[in-house]
Amino acid sequence: MGRNEIRLRKQRLNPRRIARYRNYTKLLRQHHRDSRWRLVIRTLTYILIVVFLLIFFLIVLNWQKKRNPDIANDSVSSSLYRSPGNSSRMEASNQGVKNNRGIASPTGFSLT
Amino acid sequence: MLSEDDIRKEYAILERSGKNAQAFGELYERYFDRIFNFIYRQTDDEDLTADLCSQTFLNALKNANRFEFRGVPVSAWFYRIASNEVNKHYRKLKKEKVFSIEEVLVKELIEISNDNLPTGQAGWSEELALKLVEYMKELPTDMLEVLQLRFFEDKDFKEIAYILSISESGAKMRTYRALDRLRKNFNISIKYDGKK
Numbered sequence: 608m609g610r611n612e613i614r615l616r617k618q619r620l621n622p623r624r625i626a627r628y629r630n631y632t633k634l635l636r637q638h639h640r641d642s643r644w645r646l647v648i649r650t651l652t653y654i655l656i657v658v659f660l661l662i663f664f665l666i667v668l669n670w671q672k673k674r675n676p677d678i679a680n681d682s683v684s685s686s687l688y689r690s691p692g693n694s695s696r697m698e699a700s701n702q703g704v705k706n707n708r709g710i711a712s713p714t715g716f717s718l719t
Numbered sequence: 720m721l722s723e724d725d726i727r728k729e730y731a732i733l734e735r736s737g738k739n740a741q742a743f744g745e746l747y748e749r750y751f752d753r754i755f756n757f758i759y760r761q762t763d764d765e766d767l768t769a770d771l772c773s774q775t776f777l778n779a780l781k782n783a784n785r786f787e788f789r790g791v792p793v794s795a796w797f798y799r800i801a802s803n804e805v806n807k808h809y810r811k812l813k814k815e816k817v818f819s820i821e822e823v824l825v826k827e828l829i830e831i832s833n834d835n836l837p838t839g840q841a842g843w844s845e846e847l848a849l850k851l852v853e854y855m856k857e858l859p860t861d862m863l864e865v866l867q868l869r870f871f872e873d874k875d876f877k878e879i880a881y882i883l884s885i886s887e888s889g890a891k892m893r894t895y896r897a898l899d900r901l902r903k904n905f906n907i908s909i910k911y912d913g914k915k
Binding site: 641 | 773
């Protein structure tokens, strides 16, 4: 068994026979059709990328909105209870409640 | 052989084709027959050749902007695309490659060295042709490709190297090896660059 198939032809291809397959108009038409398809596919790809990025951006924005109030509350309360002057401020507010009989806020200001 | 100036002119046509596909028509008309014959020698099927040939020119037109001038004629680029299309076809079908060679061309190529033949024996015979075919079956595909381009398509080594994406010395080496084998096996001398 050979590696390739070799055929010996008696005659050359007739140029007239070849001319039957030569059709530049057809080739040009196919080229325009292919170009149009390529353009459509490229445009669709760009649109899909933009839509994907937009969705991703909206998801991130939504997630941040949900997460932000918790983060804000957490940071306020933790800063209050961890600050060095926290104990004296708390005492002062307690004093204020005793003296004014008003409602003391955690920041030390009393509401009467 | 095309002169450097002619090659540049063809290159200019190809550059224009990138913007205006109509300009490509000139190159298409000029090289269609040669590319068709080149593909037909590797398929032996007219309809398949027509398909692969139109795919070759379609690819060339699509990539006209990407062609880089490397001192070889534009036709070498067409041959390269055609060769890739043919190889792709055979890879897809997982079939062995067909080489369909015109007997007339082989006769032209090989001149029997009368000194090596017994007296009275005719130079070219059917028997020799069959032996040659049997022998060529055993040659590796890359050697046959080089032989086809060198002797049936009349390409120089620079073009062969470009078409097959190999080095020029590689193309020469493959050709010489194939020819040496032919000489040894058949006691024939081969027309080769004017030397026998």
